[in-house]
Amino acid sequence: MRFPLLPGAVSGHTGGPVTLGVVGGGQLGRMFVHAAQRMGYRTAVLEPDPSSPAGLVSHVQVKAAYDDPKGLAELAACCDAVTTEFENVPAQALQTLAAIHPVAPAAQSVAIAQDRVREKAHFVQFSSTSGVTVAPYAVIEKEADLATVPSTLFPGILKTARLGYDGKGQATVNNPVALAQAWQKQGQVCCVLEQKLPLAAECSVIVARGRDGQIVHYPPQLNLHRDGILAVTEAFEGNIPSRQVQQAIAATQSIAHGLNYVGVLCVEFFILQDGSLVVNEMAPRPHNSGHYSVNACDHSQFDLQVCALAGLPLPQPRL
Numbered sequence: 001m002r003f004p005l006l007p008g009a010v011s012g013h014t015g016g017p018v019t020l021g022v023v024g025g026g027q028l029g030r031m032f033v034h035a036a037q038r039m040g041y042r043t044a045v046l047e048p049d050p051s052s053p054a055g056l057v058s059h060v061q062v063k064a065a066y067d068d069p070k071g072l073a074e075l076a077a078c079c080d081a082v083t084t085e086f087e088n089v090p091a092q093a094l095q096t097l098a099a100i101h102p103v104a105p106a107a108q109s110v111a112i113a114q115d116r117v118r119e120k121a122h123f124v125q126f127s128s129t130s131g132v133t134v135a136p137y138a139v140i141e142k143e144a145d146l147a148t149v150p151s152t153l154f155p156g157i158l159k160t161a162r163l164g165y166d167g168k169g170q171a172t173v174n175n176p177v178a179l180a181q182a183w184q185k186q187g188q189v190c191c192v193l194e195q196k197l198p199l200a201a202e203c204s205v206i207v208a209r210g211r212d213g214q215i216v217h218y219p220p221q222l223n224l225h226r227d228g229i230l231a232v233t234e235a236f237e238g239n240i241p242s243r244q245v246q247q248a249i250a251a252t253q254s255i256a257h258g259l260n261y262v263g264v265l266c267v268e269f270f271i272l273q274d275g276s277l278v279v280n281e282m283a284p285r286p287h288n289s290g291h292y293s294v295n296a297c298d299h300s301q302f303d304l305q306v307c308a309l310a311g312l313p314l315p316q317p318r319l
Contacts, residue, residue: 001101003310005080005309007039013079019060020044025047026086028286030053032085044058060079062075080102087283094110105262109259132251139191140190154173157172200273202271203222204221209263216304219235220239221235235292235319264305266282266287286305297319298315299318
């Protein structure tokens, strides 16, 4: 595949106009489709729901499960490059598509984001260079692990290693008995117990990284969550002290470079009461804390998602 993929150009694969594909038909997929179409691209969506938000506005909708071999083959036949709208798409499906087309983000990055154990290991790997640590934690895979949890992790938050979002799959535990009960309630699946930290605030950084390693970023967003769901995002100069701003940006860039990441990536951080930063989790896609960029910036996070996928230069977005 030769980059960049220019809008309106003739595809060397299909013989028609260059087409960008997305796995997932939800609201983030719809915003990606709208951005791609505004820039002149045809779009294709793989989604089992026949009335999905993204499928309804796309040029092509492939109505199939994300891991359906025929559906993946049909998507591959009509597009030139593929992205995903959320991280719970089967990583193997992206790997299958990557054998035919460029896929961004790569299956490996998505697989790491899908698993809190692998995600934390990746963060720890870069903590020495970024200066940003993770919350103390223990992995609980089997019943015997409950007895080895250090007392220093209480009170803590038990989180399922996979398929947790918006506060789901989480429980606060204050002692070993509560931990055992919570793990049973979660179905005895692999979990991570994190020490509950004295939080002052939460923030996120969204970056976009190209295939050539070029990286751009939005200013860090200060976020307020209610019941585990993002309620308010503040994005303005001075919302976070400058030292923490620079540290959060540098840590996010380090994480993206370490993954050899291509696409839009959001990393969420805890700001502790002593002013230090702790990395919480990452999302390999545009993020709800960046939705303001559609109206408040000269280039939205979805514009950058299109540029990264198509191999176009990445503009540094401005408020």
